[in-house]
Amino acid sequence: MSDSLETHEHDVVVIGAGGAGLRAAIEALAQGASVGVICKSLLGKAHTVMAEGGIAAAMANVDAADDWRTHFRDTMRGGKFLNNWRMAQLHAQESPERVRELEQWGAIFDRTEDGRILQRAFGGHTFKRLCHVGDRTGLEMIRTLQDRGVQMGFDVYMECTVVRLLKDGERVAGALAYWREQGRFVLFRSKAIVLATGGIGKVYRVTSNSWEYTGDGMAAAYEAGAELMDMEFVQFHPTGMVWPPGVQGILVTEAVRGEGGVLRNRLGERFMEKYDAKKMELSTRDVVARAIYTEVREGRGTEHGGAFLDISQKPAEYVKRKLPSMYHQFKELADVDITKEPMEVGPTCHYMMGGIRVEAETAQSSLPGLFAAGEAAAGLHGANRLGGNSLSDLLVFGRRAGLAAGQYAKTAAPPRLAAGDVEAAQREALAPFGRSNGENPYTLHRDLQVTMQDLVGIFRVREDLEKALGELEKMKERWKGISVEGSRLFNPGWHLALELKSMLTVSEAVARAAMMRQESRGAHSRIDFPNTEAAWGRKNIIVKREGSAIALREEPVAEMPEELKKILAEEK
Amino acid sequence: MPDATLRIFRGDANGGATADYRVPVGPGMVVLDALHYIQGHGAADLAVRWNCKAGKCGSCSAEVNGKPRLTCKTRMDSLPLEEPITVVPLKAFPVIKDLVTDVSWNYKVNRKIPPFQPRPGVEWKYSQEDADRVQEFRKCIECFLCQDVCHVLREHRLHEQFGGPRFFVRVAGLEMHPLDGADRTALLKDELRISLCNITKCCTEVCPEEIRITDNAIIPLKERVVDRYYDPLVRIARAIFGSGKG
Numbered sequence: 109m110s111d112s113l114e115t116h117e118h119d120v121v122v123i124g125a126g127g128a129g130l131r132a133a134i135e136a137l138a139q140g141a142s143v144g145v146i147c148k149s150l151l152g153k154a155h156t157v158m159a160e161g162g163i164a165a166a167m168a169n170v171d172a173a174d175d176w177r178t179h180f181r182d183t184m185r186g187g188k189f190l191n192n193w194r195m196a197q198l199h200a201q202e203s204p205e206r207v208r209e210l211e212q213w214g215a216i217f218d219r220t221e222d223g224r225i226l227q228r229a230f231g232g233h234t235f236k237r238l239c240h241v242g243d244r245t246g247l248e249m250i251r252t253l254q255d256r257g258v259q260m261g262f263d264v265y266m267e268c269t270v271v272r273l274l275k276d277g278e279r280v281a282g283a284l285a286y287w288r289e290q291g292r293f294v295l296f297r298s299k300a301i302v303l304a305t306g307g308i309g310k311v312y313r314v315t316s317n318s319w320e321y322t323g324d325g326m327a328a329a330y331e332a333g334a335e336l337m338d339m340e341f342v343q344f345h346p347t348g349m350v351w352p353p354g355v356q357g358i359l360v361t362e363a364v365r366g367e368g369g370v371l372r373n374r375l376g377e378r379f380m381e382k383y384d385a386k387k388m389e390l391s392t393r394d395v396v397a398r399a400i401y402t403e404v405r406e407g408r409g410t411e412h413g414g415a416f417l418d419i420s421q422k423p424a425e426y427v428k429r430k431l432p433s434m435y436h437q438f439k440e441l442a443d444v445d446i447t448k449e450p451m452e453v454g455p456t457c458h459y460m461m462g463g464i465r466v467e468a469e470t471a472q473s474s475l476p477g478l479f480a481a482g483e484a485a486a487g488l489h490g491a492n493r494l495g496g497n498s499l500s501d502l503l504v505f506g507r508r509a510g511l512a513a514g515q516y517a518k519t520a521a522p523p524r525l526a527a528g529d530v531e532a533a534q535r536e537a538l539a540p541f542g543r544s545n546g547e548n549p550y551t552l553h554r555d556l557q558v559t560m561q562d563l564v565g566i567f568r569v570r571e572d573l574e575k576a577l578g579e580l581e582k583m584k585e586r587w588k589g590i591s592v593e594g595s596r597l598f599n600p601g602w603h604l605a606l607e608l609k610s611m612l613t614v615s616e617a618v619a620r621a622a623m624m625r626q627e628s629r630g631a632h633s634r635i636d637f638p639n640t641e642a643a644w645g646r647k648n649i650i651v652k653r654e655g656s657a658i659a660l661r662e663e664p665v666a667e668m669p670e671e672l673k674k675i676l677a678e679e680k
Numbered sequence: 681m682p683d684a685t686l687r688i689f690r691g692d693a694n695g696g697a698t699a700d701y702r703v704p705v706g707p708g709m710v711v712l713d714a715l716h717y718i719q720g721h722g723a724a725d726l727a728v729r730w731n732c733k734a735g736k737c738g739s740c741s742a743e744v745n746g747k748p749r750l751t752c753k754t755r756m757d758s759l760p761l762e763e764p765i766t767v768v769p770l771k772a773f774p775v776i777k778d779l780v781t782d783v784s785w786n787y788k789v790n791r792k793i794p795p796f797q798p799r800p801g802v803e804w805k806y807s808q809e810d811a812d813r814v815q816e817f818r819k820c821i822e823c824f825l826c827q828d829v830c831h832v833l834r835e836h837r838l839h840e841q842f843g844g845p846r847f848f849v850r851v852a853g854l855e856m857h858p859l860d861g862a863d864r865t866a867l868l869k870d871e872l873r874i875s876l877c878n879i880t881k882c883c884t885e886v887c888p889e890e891i892r893i894t895d896n897a898i899i900p901l902k903e904r905v906v907d908r909y910y911d912p913l914v915r916i917a918r919a920i921f922g923s924g925k926g
Contacts, residue, residue, distance in 0.1 A: 600727060
């Protein structure tokens with residue numbers, strides 16, 4: 109079977125072509141490596157294009173008092189001190205250089221009066237820190253990186269989905285994928301692999317995430333034996349659209365609040381006074397999301413179950429210039445003119461703080477040859493991510509992953525892959541075609557989303573989590589009976605059937621970790637354990653496959669050096 | 681609300697035919713919602729390309745009732761529901777399956793364009809006004825609707841000789857970058873063949889980002905080509921003093 113298989117060989121294969129993947133590929137190319145980039149969509153369509161607000165970097169262009177120490181402290185406070193402190197330090201120190209680099213590669217940021225990169229305020233950031241391009245910063249970033257990478261000469265395998273990572277002994281050394289267009293399999297041999305596959309948002313019913321966010325990278329790493337971490341921390345962004353039904357969950361950028369947008373309930377009360385009187389609308393996302401959820405649950409929500417977000421007190425021209433996509437989004441999809449009327453908003457699943465456990469300096473996972481960066485990796489954001497820290501994360505750790513993977517590939521032996529693994533992966537992937545009258549993958553996906561939304565959402569409680577785990581067990585069985593119709597030619601039903609396996613794996617990891625963490629911290633809120641417990645603040649939960657079963661354990665958070673402790677103790 | 685009928689092309693490179701699907705219409709529903717409904721109810725293998733469903737990625741382009749549109753931004757209540765709504769793939773590109781076309785040609789054209797090249801010794805400062813001009817072009821989400829309606833590509837099929845509006849927008853974004861020092865005028869003339877465009881503005885009309893493609897990108901670039909290659913005074917000056925950036 110594998111004799112006739114289309115095969116490509118690279119020093120470094122990057123899976124995922126969002127910000128982290130492209131930045132990793134650029135850095136690996138700079139090391140002289142031959143680089144292949146595999147992406148599920150067309151190049152330039154990755155989820156990074158949806159990032160709106162900006163890139164957090166302490167450049168001090170607007171607020172001269174800003175520096176990496178303050179950014180580090182904000183990030184750790186936002187993450188409720190569960191962050192990997194070394195990642196938070198590197199991130200705060202290196203972000204400004206990564207932004208300057210983007211500018212030197214052609215990105216056009218909004219400007220200050222004196223012609224430098226403009227920075228805006230955002231939730232949880234002490235200073236005006238987000239370098240931005242109106243409300244389409246992610247698009248600017250991805251185009252810049254895409255053009256840079258194409259010019260430097262990486263090979264791109266577009267609309268190609270990886271179904272399994274392949275190993276040579278303990279090291280990861282390849283991947284089996286299929287072309288979405290034709291349904292044919294393709295094998296990649298590679299000395300090093302960087303996973304930059306993003307998050308898991310599509311396991312929830314209300315989400316700002318695109319279809320690609322099915323946890324493929326995390327699930328593939330887990331299957332290969334890598335450790336996952338912090339899986340209980342799923343960020344619900346406070347402001348997604350709530351009406352009409354078809355647009356429910358689409359993101360309303362935090363930049364609306366950064367530019368002065370105000371939240372009110374049905375009674376006209378500016379309710380954030382009750383939840384965080386100091387930071388108000390610019391409190392951290394976990395706090396604002398819970399506030400809106402609570403207002404709605406207690407009967408003070410809007411007609412469609414949300415809160416009002418109002419920016420209409422600002423001049424109409426200003427709103428259109430600083431928030432053009434929001435203006436168009438509401439005008440075209442909801443018949444709302446945001447320069448005149450408030451928006452209706454509510455929480456939407458947005459970001460996964462957890463993911464593949466990596467080493468801070470190199471972004472290497474617990475398996476040799478396997479690296480991970482961006483949303484697919486865990487550690488930087490701890491229990492809650494600050495807005496703007498994602499795009500900077502992609503740049504800082506994308507670069508570090510590409511650098512380390514490129515270096516690793518220089519001394520690694522050529523990979524030898526076992527033909528048996530390749531054949532087994534192909535058999536499993538094709539199994540849904542061999543069954544008839546099985547369940548439709550769309551039905552199973554919908555049921556999974558409802559289960560995760562209702563039972564493993566913003567507020568969690570033991571009974572719900574137990575029920576969710578029971579449902580997930582049944583769904584794993586149902587998945588084995590899924591059948592798909594039609595041919596292998598661009599068949600979305602088949603694609604979804606394969607992605608469901610990843611979604612079920614990460615969903616179980618989220619639910620089990622949520623059950624284990626008996627406290628409330630950041631994005632993880634337990635109704636039955638409402639307090640933040642100091643003892644839990646010193647522990648991460650690690651998830652690893654043991655045989656065919658999922659195993660969880662606690663592991664102590666690494667001790668922070670004294671000089672960083674001092675920074676955290678400073679009041680600002 | 682009434683049900684709608686979607687009349688969708690089903691087929692591949694070897695041909696195909698339209699098929700009708702009934703879809704219940706809800707408030708605020710867009711055409712992409714209807715396509716997803718059909719996938720979940722009887723046609724799981726209906727091929728549709730999409731990503732963000734928020735008008736930001738430019739993946740879900742198709743021709744709805746004969747007009748190139750982003751299906752994620754085309755409201756069902758903006759269409760006459762008493763008639764079947766036709767949804768067919770973009771005509772300027774070869775069909776792969778159903779509504780998915782092969783747009784790889786665009787990526788090949790893109791590779792011909794020299795990247796941003798800062799002038800030596802630039803100070804990294806410029807005004808918002810200078811940024812505005814370029815940011816208009818950088819808004820492009822590569823939905824390729826402009827390529828789809830361009831006569832040079834759609835009717836005359838001159839893909840091998842022509843760049844198309846998308847790539848004039850891209851070149852404009854580079855050429856008008858306040859700090860760029862590269863020269864792409866020869867490329868515009870000889871490889872992207874900008875002179876083939878007869879400024880009918882069809883591209884501008886379909887742009888979901890409202891980029892004024894013809895007025896702000898194509899015409900100024902055409903002027904650069906004309907100034908460089910066809911202005912008699914400039915030609916004489918160049919013969920005497922050598923060429924500089926146009």
